[in-house]
Amino acid sequence: MIKLLEARNINKRFGGLTALSDVSLSINKGEIYGLIGPNGAGKTTFFNVLTGAYVPEEGEFVFNGSELPLGRPDRIVARGIARTFQNIRLFREMTALENVMAGRHIRTKTGLLGVLLQTAHTREEERLTTQRAYELLKYVGIERFAQTLSRNLSYGDQRRLEIARALATEPRLLALDEPAAGMNATETGHLRHLIETIRNDGVTVLLIEHHVKLIMGLCDRVAVLDFGKKIAEDAPGEVQRNQAVIDAYLGGAHHAR
Amino acid sequence: MNNLSQAIPFFGKRNPKLALIILLVLAFALPLVAAIFGRTWVRILDFAMLYILLAIGLNLVVGFAGLLDLGYIAFYAVGAYTWAFLASPQFGVHLPFWIVLPLGAAFAAVAGILLGFPTLRLRGDYLAIVTLGFGEIVRIFMNNLTHPVNITNGPQGIGQLDPLVIFGLEINRDLQITDTISINSLFLFYYVFLGAVALAVLLIKRLQVSRVGRAWAAIRDDELAAKAIGINTRNLKLLAFAMGATFGGVAGGLFSAFQGFVSPESFTLMESIAVLTMIVFGGMGNLAGVIVGALALACLPEVLRSIALPVQERLFGAVYLDPEILRMLLLSLAMIFMMLLKPEGLLPAQARYSRIEHLPGMKGSGQ
Numbered sequence A: 001m002i003k004l005l006e007a008r009n010i011n012k013r014f015g016g017l018t019a020l021s022d023v024s025l026s027i028n029k030g031e032i033y034g035l036i037g038p039n040g041a042g043k044t045t046f047f048n049v050l051t052g053a054y055v056p057e058e059g060e061f062v063f064n065g066s067e068l069p070l071g072r073p074d075r076i077v078a079r080g081i082a083r084t085f086q087n088i089r090l091f092r093e094m095t096a097l098e099n100v101m102a103g104r105h106i107r108t109k110t111g112l113l114g115v116l117l118q119t120a121h122t123r124e125e126e127r128l129t130t131q132r133a134y135e136l137l138k139y140v141g142i143e144r145f146a147q148t149l150s151r152n153l154s155y156g157d158q159r160r161l162e163i164a165r166a167l168a169t170e171p172r173l174l175a176l177d178e179p180a181a182g183m184n185a186t187e188t189g190h191l192r193h194l195i196e197t198i199r200n201d202g203v204t205v206l207l208i209e210h211h212v213k214l215i216m217g218l219c220d221r222v223a224v225l226d227f228g229k230k231i232a233e234d235a236p237g238e239v240q241r242n243q244a245v246i247d248a249y250l251g252g253a254h255h256a257r
Numbered sequence B: 001m002n003n004l005s006q007a008i009p010f011f012g013k014r015n016p017k018l019a020l021i022i023l024l025v026l027a028f029a030l031p032l033v034a035a036i037f038g039r040t041w042v043r044i045l046d047f048a049m050l051y052i053l054l055a056i057g058l059n060l061v062v063g064f065a066g067l068l069d070l071g072y073i074a075f076y077a078v079g080a081y082t083w084a085f086l087a088s089p090q091f092g093v094h095l096p097f098w099i100v101l102p103l104g105a106a107f108a109a110v111a112g113i114l115l116g117f118p119t120l121r122l123r124g125d126y127l128a129i130v131t132l133g134f135g136e137i138v139r140i141f142m143n144n145l146t147h148p149v150n151i152t153n154g155p156q157g158i159g160q161l162d163p164l165v166i167f168g169l170e171i172n173r174d175l176q177i178t179d180t181i182s183i184n185s186l187f188l189f190y191y192v193f194l195g196a197v198a199l200a201v202l203l204i205k206r207l208q209v210s211r212v213g214r215a216w217a218a219i220r221d222d223e224l225a226a227k228a229i230g231i232n233t234r235n236l237k238l239l240a241f242a243m244g245a246t247f248g249g250v251a252g253g254l255f256s257a258f259q260g261f262v263s264p265e266s267f268t269l270m271e272s273i274a275v276l277t278m279i280v281f282g283g284m285g286n287l288a289g290v291i292v293g294a295l296a297l298a299c300l301p302e303v304l305r306s307i308a309l310p311v312q313e314r315l316f317g318a319v320y321l322d323p324e325i326l327r328m329l330l331l332s333l334a335m336i337f338m339m340l341l342k343p344e345g346l347l348p349a350q351a352r353y354s355r356i357e358h359l360p361g362m363k364g365s366g367q
Helices: A045-052 A073-079 A094-105 A112-117 A120-140 A153-168 A183-202 A214-219 A236-239 A244-248 B016-036 B039-065 B074-087 B096-119 B124-144 B185-208 B209-220 B223-228 B233-259 B271-283 B287-316 B321-339
Strands: A001-015 A017-028 A034-035 A058-063 A081-083 A173-177 A204-208 A219-227 A228-232
Touching: A001 A045, A001 A204, A017 A045, A017 A058, A017 A173, A017 A204, A017 A219, A017 A228, A017 B096, A017 B321, A034 A045, A034 A183, A034 A214, A034 A228, A045 A081, A045 A173, A045 A204, A073 A081, A073 B223, A094 A120, A094 A153, A094 B209, A112 A120, A112 B185, A112 B209, A120 A153, A120 B209, A153 A173, A183 A204, A183 A214, A183 B233, A204 B124, A214 A236, A219 A236, A219 A244, A228 A244, A236 A244, B016 B039, B016 B185, B039 B074, B039 B185, B039 B209, B039 B271, B039 B287, B074 B096, B074 B124, B074 B233, B074 B271, B096 B124, B124 B271, B185 B209, B185 B233, B185 B287, B209 B233, B223 B233, B271 B287, B271 B321, B287 B321
Parallel strands: A034 A204, A034 A219, A081 A173, A173 A204
Antiparallel strands: A001 A017, A001 A058, A219 A228
């Protein structure tokens, strides 16, 4: 097993609240890794720290062999980590195609002068960006909405578009924050299929999810967070039987303190 | 321009080429028609062209990148004063326009970055307040930079500015073709300004449909998501401020050359607001809308004023409402009605940031 991402003793505090306390975990190349836990356990905070939205007080991430720059989202994306959001965040006034094209930003180079002078290189890159974006829409299955404003897409398609936009940055690790939230059974089934396809195409997936069936069926390994601490990390079946996890979810001794 | 020609009702979309030709002919013939009603109207059109230049520059900042700027006129001032410093008897420097205009644009761009840096974390109302302050600071500087060394000549302003000379042709003077036929300099200025507007539209269009334009739109629509796909929001916001300011700077230089005189009172907050009004009126984010809005709001008050004055005299035997008051009244009324009837502006934004012809085998919309 080759480690793709290793989080070492991540600590994140907001004033008096410790959102993440000494969280260490490692994700192997090519796996689907689930991150679960009750509401407020620190899952999304972990995402935000990993992708540079927040800077942790202590700890470090080693990604693909070297340390990640903390608090620098653009450089982290360039290194190959892309994310989606729990509450969908698309570029509302842009079409689906343009959303994905915007996602190509970090992998394209055209600068101001190239744009103003419309050099041959600029035009070629623009053409390639459009085509690549269209291919990605096809990949997630919403190419027929290429010219639709993203805000007019259905909920499920917006989720897909967000994934396509994240994939446009050519990530090695795709971090999905509750992608199945608000989806019906059919949509969840399609999503599951999509995530498996993404993994089979060589992208490692980190998944926050409440949907237990999805996690259990999809993930190779699962970590459980509770009150900012990692209380378990194992195969899904093992985690289900873990007493600490059961306590955390059902309110056992842990909460009775 | 394409997008503007397509806004022509009925056949604009069906026959874009014809529409574009009609548009160019109209733009070319406009001052000739206006001249029938008097020279003043050509002058008003000249100013309208400058306002268009300002409006499309400000639209880049507000409409594309979503950064509400209430001090935009400061960049106009920087461009205008650059001309006044480098092409007038004030310091005895007389540089040609092809040095002064780019320099004015560059200074304005630097001013844009200076404004951008401290405001990077601000959005919406807060950004508006700071930019408003910035605009006032620049104007107050222009007013007071007279001690210990007299730089700006204070409220008196700087006069006797050098005329605009392009390839040996002096735009500020009537062009004598034969002894009896001459072209008034107001016309010459109109065509120079029209050329500047056309160039600006071309450049803005290129920016809009590009990696840069999409990054701006992304920041406008959702800054957090823009960061999450790796856009360096700091650099791109600074670039938006700088680019917007550049257009303001060029407009300012042209304004100086046109007037032959600059003073701080041309650069008040009201002017910033007037330009913003044009954008909102026309349709923020949409280039065609912005141009229509600027043209309409620069000309309509003048038209109504020229009607209102004789009407007042006919009815009451005297003029009760001063023209300047009337102008503000009409602008405000236009805004109120616009917000009630069509809040998105005359031509709502349908700005596109991609070219569909890049997709072979793809036609029209998917839905």
